Amino acid sequence: MNEPSLKEPDVSEKSVIQIDDLSLIFETNDGPVHALSDIDLSIAEGEFVSLIGPSGCGKTTLLRVIADLERATAGSITVNGVSPEQARLNRAYGYVFQAAALYPWRTIDRNIALPLEIMGLSKEEQNSRIAKNLDLVNLTGFEKKFPWQLSGGMQQRASIARALAVEPDLLLMDEPFGALDEIVRDHLNEQLLKLWEKTNKTVVFVTHSIPEAVFLSTKIVVMSPRPGRVHDVIDCNLPRERTLDVRETPQFLEIAHRVREGLRAGHSYDD
Amino acid sequence: MTTDAMASPVSKSRKGLMSRALSGTVLPVIVVVLGIIAIWYVAAISMNSTFQRSLDARAEATPSTVEFVVSTLNQERPVLPSPHQVAENLWDTVFNKKITSKRSLVYHAGVTLAPTLLGFLMGTGLGILLATIIVHVLSMEKSLMPWIITSQTIPILAIAPMVILVLDAVGIRGLLPKALISMYLSFFPVTVGMVKGLRSPDKMHLDLLRTYNSSTWQTFWKLRWPSSLPYLFTSMKVAIAISLIGAIVGELPTGAVAGLGARLLSGSYYGQTVLIWSALLMAAFCAAMLVALVGLAENWMRRRMGEKAEAGS
């Protein structure tokens, strides 16, 4: 794998993630695919940013570039002021996947302990973090259950607890509730919002649901496919303390409308 | 998800011939096979050296290192014959002898292959029949299936010679006893595989046919049988390999004069190591051919059923 020549990052004090002119081209058997093209994005501390867009717009790829699971082919990106690789080695972020990806041979508490074991924390520290984060996601009492004994929603909550146990300032979530049904998803959205308020973390959240994006975010990044690029960045200044009822307000509907317009416009010259 | 497809590793990209050869399986396999041959040569030199030294001592010869190595690789009755000795013998007995001659390895392979194929066909038929019954008759499943699985754990091959001798005593000789052993060995994998295969259609497909009020028989031919075919071919590959082993082992006790097993036996009686190894390699070649044949049939079946044939991976 050839290392992309990264430009000297321009470090701004408050931004957690700074992306400039970032491009990513996958070489496939059918020729190169422009997964990401000239992305500029800045995410400040404490923000809740949603990446939204149709399939193939590169939103997951962008998240994976931030997490150093994918390498950009051009442009610059910094996470916490350092390269994504360094950020990963520093364990600067927690990553939540589309599926819970809990190890079926470990009980819930051992699953949460997994990153802590890898970081080499002491047993006491591990136990206190497990207890704290299980409590945060309301799973206390399920420590000794195996993942396959829990419902899909509980599994995903456990995986969020696992990401939080690393105690990162940055939480990267890749359609974490995509596989869950609407009722569970609404419930988890509310819980996630409370969690975000309590912990004051920076969250980057990939979704393809407009209501979810508007409900959760402080900033919505609308992306469009072929090539994957940022179409619009919408500030979402709903009050920080919100319940599901906020979705009936005109303000909410207006933002949702703008997001929908953006998605439609991004699509128009494709199909 | 498209994003997943895009996340495919870079190794799939269009690259030069060299890197493609590196990422394929052909070159690595060649390297591994060459490695095995190299190890074989080294082993042959070291294992034959003791005897060679005593030979030299008796002849009061003081060979140079090169001469010594060459002579270890070309002994009359080596402990481990060198690959080229075995290859020579193979070439000689395969191509330079008439097929009907008892010195022809092709003749011996044929003698072993006939019961292998017959037994394999009988075993596959029996396996399919048993699996069909087991899938449709609950009491058969409950009483028979545990025994079929248990019997897999029993060293059946070890009693193969006995079966041959018993049948011989009753007056059944020739092709059939060996074929029976092969059948006995090969019906197990087919039965177990086919029970799995006939059960493989999911509930939704079964329910669909139920809404058509299709009979058990129709369900079998239109759904269960086609969905079991991949399982059938997988287990047939195991079955045909084990059939060959059965036929070879079946030749051991009767003092058979023809067949690959008989060659192994006579080679070990007379200390003809080269003979044993060439018979072994011939057996390996037969096994590879048989499995490849089933594989070809499998690819043909997959294409007919509209699936993408597995490209030689």
Place this chain on the structure above:
Amino acid sequence: MSETTVAPKTPTLPEEWREPLIWLAILCTLIALFVPLAFLAGDDGVAKPLRTPAGLCVILIAGAVASVRFKGWFGDILLFLSAHVTAGILLFMLPAYTGAAGWGFWLLLAGSWLLAWQVVTRLSDRRLNGYKQTLLDLAIPILFGLWLLLLWEMIVVGAGVPYVLLPPPSQIGARIAESLPLLWADFQQTFLLGVLPGYIIGCGAGFIVAVLVDKVPFLQRGLLPVGNMASALPIIGVAPIMVMWFGFGPSSKIAVVVIMIFFPMLVNTVAGFAAAGNMEKDLMRTYAASYGQTLSKLRLPNAMPFIFNALKINSTLALIGAIVAEFFGSPTVGMGFRISTEFGRLNTDLVWATIAVAALAGSTFYGLIALVERRITFWHPSARG
């Protein structure tokens, strides 16, 4: 099982009449009444036909009719009793009819077997809860196995098959009982000295090589097809060579076993290491986990079902390898030696006794590994049931 729900038939007969096994059993019994049970030699040496006792027929028919009448447990018990009382009486009378059984005997045997089969059919349809179902699922194959032994005994003795060809189970059992020390010595020689060390070395070597080549994908891609190929080869043919190299003792058996089981272990372990999901591997990457941590915490546990698969296949292969290797040369002890020499001496019952021991050893070995597997891969969907 879904089978019971598929394709409802249009009823043509009333429910309680549709039991072909029962009717067949009654038919057998009725015919048995009119044909001789056995031909016993009289004082003058001429074989005289013996009438089939009507009492036995009555027991069978009563059981059959009762089962049509009572569908519940009561009917099952009556059915079970009539089948097994008849079979028991036949077994009791068997020694007197050695080689002299007539059509009546065989028909009664068939009748009671059909009724027993009907019991099995009815028990299979039962749905119980919890451990009772487990017990039932255990009882059904045991009943089936016992009937196999019973039929074997009856047919071999009743038809007068020479014991040299096929001894009845009773004689094999007696032989096992009287030659326990001999069988134990054979078991020690073959299993404890040959199979076990070979199994441990072979599986260990396969596993270690799999770990070693794990970091070299190039070698892996080469070894996997070669290993798969090797699993299909008649590797057992190396037995004569190993006996030549390592002599008649256990070391040649160990060598054969190691060679036979090395590749299955290697191939399965490599496949198991490769089986970890992409998401799980990405997760370890986000933790900046080292190679060793990913191996021990993700890929090794994930490979366990594959490894145990190889361990199970190998348990059988190892026993086969050791026994067949003894055919090519062994000290005067060992299971393979016993089978080949005692057969030459026409001591067939001792041969069968040895085979029984080998079967028991094989299935116990396999069973133990399967038990450990259940403990370790409890989380795998196939074990969760």
